[in-house]
Amino acid sequence: MSAPLEFTLLHPANLTEAVKQMQAHPNARLLAGGTDLVPNLRRGIGAPDTVIALGGIDTLNSITETASHVEIGAGVTLAGLLASNLPTRFPALQAAAEIASPSIRQAATIGGNLCLDTRCRFYNQSQWWRKANQFCLKLDGDTCHVAPKGKRCHATFSGDLAPALLVLGAEIRVENAQGGRWQPLAQLYNEDGLDHLTLAKGDLLVAVRFPTSETRRSGYLKSRVRRAGDFPLAGVAVALTRTGDKITDLRVAATGTNSAPLLFDDFADVIGQPLSDAALTQINKRIGQAIKPMRTTNQPGLYRRQMVAALSKRLISTLYEQGAN
Ligand SMILES: Cc1cc2nc3c(=O)[nH]c(=O)nc-3n(C[C@H](O)[C@H](O)[C@H](O)COP(=O)(O)OP(=O)(O)OC[C@H]3O[C@@H](n4cnc5c(N)ncnc54)[C@H](O)[C@@H]3O)c2cc1C
Numbered sequence: 213m214s215a216p217l218e219f220t221l222l223h224p225a226n227l228t229e230a231v232k233q234m235q236a237h238p239n240a241r242l243l244a245g246g247t248d249l250v251p252n253l254r255r256g257i258g259a260p261d262t263v264i265a266l267g268g269i270d271t272l273n274s275i276t277e278t279a280s281h282v283e284i285g286a287g288v289t290l291a292g293l294l295a296s297n298l299p300t301r302f303p304a305l306q307a308a309a310e311i312a313s314p315s316i317r318q319a320a321t322i323g324g325n326l327c328l329d330t331r332c333r334f335y336n337q338s339q340w341w342r343k344a345n346q347f348c349l350k351l352d353g354d355t356c357h358v359a360p361k362g363k364r365c366h367a368t369f370s371g372d373l374a375p376a377l378l379v380l381g382a383e384i385r386v387e388n389a390q391g392g393r394w395q396p397l398a399q400l401y402n403e404d405g406l407d408h409l410t411l412a413k414g415d416l417l418v419a420v421r422f423p424t425s426e427t428r429r430s431g432y433l434k435s436r437v438r439r440a441g442d443f444p445l446a447g448v449a450v451a452l453t454r455t456g457d458k459i460t461d462l463r464v465a466a467t468g469t470n471s472a473p474l475l476f477d478d479f480a481d482v483i484g485q486p487l488s489d490a491a492l493t494q495i496n497k498r499i500g501q502a503i504k505p506m507r508t509t510n511q512p513g514l515y516r517r518q519m520v521a522a523l524s525k526r527l528i529s530t531l532y533e534q535g536a537n
C-alpha cells in the first residue's frame with residue numbers, strides 16, 4: 213500500500229451539517245467505518261481533497277421498530293446489527309456474520325456495506341501494480357482487462373448484506389439538501405462497474421427499513437476462498453413462504469456475480485406448486501439468464517455461476533423443508 217493521502221477531514225455533528233458540507237464539497241468522499249474506503253485510498257484508488265466522517269452523527273446509529281417497519285440507521289455497525297435480535301427474527305440478516313472478520317465488523321457499517329465500491333482483480337491492487345499493468349478503464353486507463361473489446365467496466369458488487377435486505381423487501385432513506393426520500397433498495401444500484409450507485413452528488417444514505425410483518429422464511433449462503441475474512445465469490449439470499457406443500461411466495465437475490473446485486477421475484481411458474489427438481493431447475497434457469505460473472509476474481513466466472521445455482525438450490529430446499537410458515 214502507498215502512504216495515506218492528504219485531505220481535509222470534516223466531522224459533521226448532525227445530518228443537517230453533513231448535508232451542508234456535502235453541498236459545499238461535492239467531490240468529498242464519505243467515511244463511515246472506513247474498512248473499504250481507507251484501503252482503497254491507500255492503494256491510490258481515489259484522491260479526494262475532502263473526506264466527511266459520519267461517525268459523529270448519532271441519529272445514524274439506531275435501530276428502531278414500529279408496527280410497520282424495522283429501521284436500521286446507516287451508521288449501525290455490523291457487530292451492532294448482530295448483537296440485536298434481528299438476525300434471529302429475520303435469518304437472512306445472518307449474512308452480516310459472514311462479512312470480513314469480527315474486528316472489521318466492529319467498525320464496518322450497514323451504509324458502507326450497501327455502498328461498497330465494486331471489485332476486480334485488476335482494480336483492488338496497489339498503484340504500482342495497476343501502473344505496471346497499464347491501469348484499466350475503471351481508473352486511470354482506457355481498456356478493460358477483463359473484456360478488452362467492450363466499453364464498460366464489469367467490476368463486481370460483492371456486498372453480502374444487500375441480497376439479504378433485498379429479499380426482505382427493503383427500502384432505503386436518502387437525504388440531500390432538497391429533503392429526503394424512501395426508495396426500493398434495488399433502485400440504489402446500476403449494472404455498471406464504473407458507476408454502480410444511483411446516488412447523486414450530495415445524496416447521503418441514512419437508513420434502511422423493511423416490513424415488521426415480514427414472515428417469509430429466509431437465509432443467506434455464501435461461497436468464498438477462505439472462511440474468515442473473504443468477499444463472496446457468489447452469495448445467495450432467499451425468502452420463501454410455504455403454504456401446505458406449495459410455495460406461495462419466493463424471492464432470491466444474488467451478489468458477487470454482476471456489478472449490482474440482483475433481486476428475482478418473478479417465479480410465476482413455480483408459485484402455487486410444491487418444490488420439485490423441475491421447479492429448482494426452472495428457478496435456476498431464470499437466475500442463470502441474468503447473472504454474468506466475469507473474470508473479475510481469480511476464480512473463473514463459470515465456477516461462480518455454478519455456485520449460485522448450487523447455493524440457491526440448497527437454500528431453497530432447506531427453507532422449504534422447514535415446513536409451512
Ligand atoms: C479484509 C476485509 C474483508 C472484507 N470482507 C468483506 C466481506 O466478506 N463482505 C462484504 O460485504 N464486505 C467485506 N469487506 C468490505 C467492508 O469491510 C464492508 O463492506 C463494510 O461493511 C463497509 O462498511 P464501512 O462502514 O467500513 O464503509 P466505508 O469504507 O466507510 O465506506 C464504503 C463506501 O461507502 C460509502 N459510504 C459509506 N457510508 C455511506 C452513506 N451513509 N451514504 C453514502 N455512501 C456511504 C463511502 O463513501 C465508501 O465509498 C471486507 C473488508 C476487508 C478489509
Ligand code: SF4
Pocket residue numbers: 331332333334335348349350351355356357358359364365366367405508
Ligand atoms: S472489469 Fe475491467 S475496467 Fe472494470 S476494474 Fe476490472 S479490468 Fe478494470
